[in-house]
Amino acid sequence: MTSLQPMKEENIMKTRILTLFAILLVVATVSSAQEKLSKEEWQSQITQYTSQRDNLKAELATLTKEVDVLRSTLASLDRQIQAVRDETIAMTGANDATRKDFETRLKALEDRVAALLPLSNQDLYVRRFEVDSVQAVKDNMMKERIADAEQYYLRLQKIQSNIDNLRETLATVKTVAAEEQHYVVRSWSKYHDCLWNISKKQQIYDSPFLWPKIWQANRDQIKDPDIIRIGEHLKIPPAAGLTTAEKRAEQKYWSQKHS
Amino acid sequence: MKGLRNITLILLLAGSAALYSGCSSGPSADELAQLDQLKSEVESLKKEVAAKEAEKASLETQVKQKKDDLATAENNQKLTQERLKSQQ
Numbered sequence: 001m002t003s004l005q006p007m008k009e010e011n012i013m014k015t016r017i018l019t020l021f022a023i024l025l026v027v028a029t030v031s032s033a034q035e036k037l038s039k040e041e042w043q044s045q046i047t048q049y050t051s052q053r054d055n056l057k058a059e060l061a062t063l064t065k066e067v068d069v070l071r072s073t074l075a076s077l078d079r080q081i082q083a084v085r086d087e088t089i090a091m092t093g094a095n096d097a098t099r100k101d102f103e104t105r106l107k108a109l110e111d112r113v114a115a116l117l118p119l120s121n122q123d124l125y126v127r128r129f130e131v132d133s134v135q136a137v138k139d140n141m142m143k144e145r146i147a148d149a150e151q152y153y154l155r156l157q158k159i160q161s162n163i164d165n166l167r168e169t170l171a172t173v174k175t176v177a178a179e180e181q182h183y184v185v186r187s188w189s190k191y192h193d194c195l196w197n198i199s200k201k202q203q204i205y206d207s208p209f210l211w212p213k214i215w216q217a218n219r220d221q222i223k224d225p226d227i228i229r230i231g232e233h234l235k236i237p238p239a240a241g242l243t244t245a246e247k248r249a250e251q252k253y254w255s256q257k258h259s
Numbered sequence: 260m261k262g263l264r265n266i267t268l269i270l271l272l273a274g275s276a277a278l279y280s281g282c283s284s285g286p287s288a289d290e291l292a293q294l295d296q297l298k299s300e301v302e303s304l305k306k307e308v309a310a311k312e313a314e315k316a317s318l319e320t321q322v323k324q325k326k327d328d329l330a331t332a333e334n335n336q337k338l339t340q341e342r343l344k345s346q347q
Contacts, residue, residue: 036285038284039286045294052301070319071318073322077322078325084329098301147345151332
């Protein structure tokens, strides 16, 4: 009895292992069979994809035709626009050479004005005579008959508007330069007055980097630009870029400060 | 004896399942290749259609812009004519 018991248990174990193996085999085989495409499914997919392909081909053909028509319309519109523009120029009596010359000069004028627009107030003040120059060029161009062509007329109007803006800015700068000839130093504790901050004030230079200008204009009072006294009357020169002497003084100041 | 019978039954069951799946009818390798080719053709056509639609949309925008440009040019011509007349 005692020797038969382990043999029986061994048989049960073998049967269980084999059952498990068989179940796994069946599951694997059936699932593999399910993954495979049946003939009917293949046929169905072939029909479905063939129909989809045919529809797409038809859609592509329609789109290609529409794109061709649009391209042709675009080219036709380009020709019409050019013809109208040419007719307009011809109405002013200008020929092709006159038109090209005028366009070149107009573009150059636009570029000159555009270069003045982003300047700071100080730099614009320095180059204020250029504003008068572009105004003269614009006025002369307006006298030409071709300037009556609307496309050029509009561009010249735009140039005039920009010149007007430049003049307005210059008027402000000149007013400030005329009025702010002196500045009375106030306390650091309350007003943070120092050459840098005074120069930065909008009514002075609107730029802290022009502080050497104030320093150099007041050498009699300011020995050390780091020290200014409350109540000192500082001369404020007109707004402009730093002169060579002012730049040199600034460089000397920084090199001494860093040494 | 009982164990042997069980083992035979299990193996029989597994064998018949394998036989069932192996013998079921399916498409041939050529037919499957034909389906794959069809699928890739459809994908490629879809891309072509999408590209064409984008091109069409871009051209439509350009045409609209050009029509506006033409209207502006015609209006400019009219204004130029009026300005020249007023100067005479």
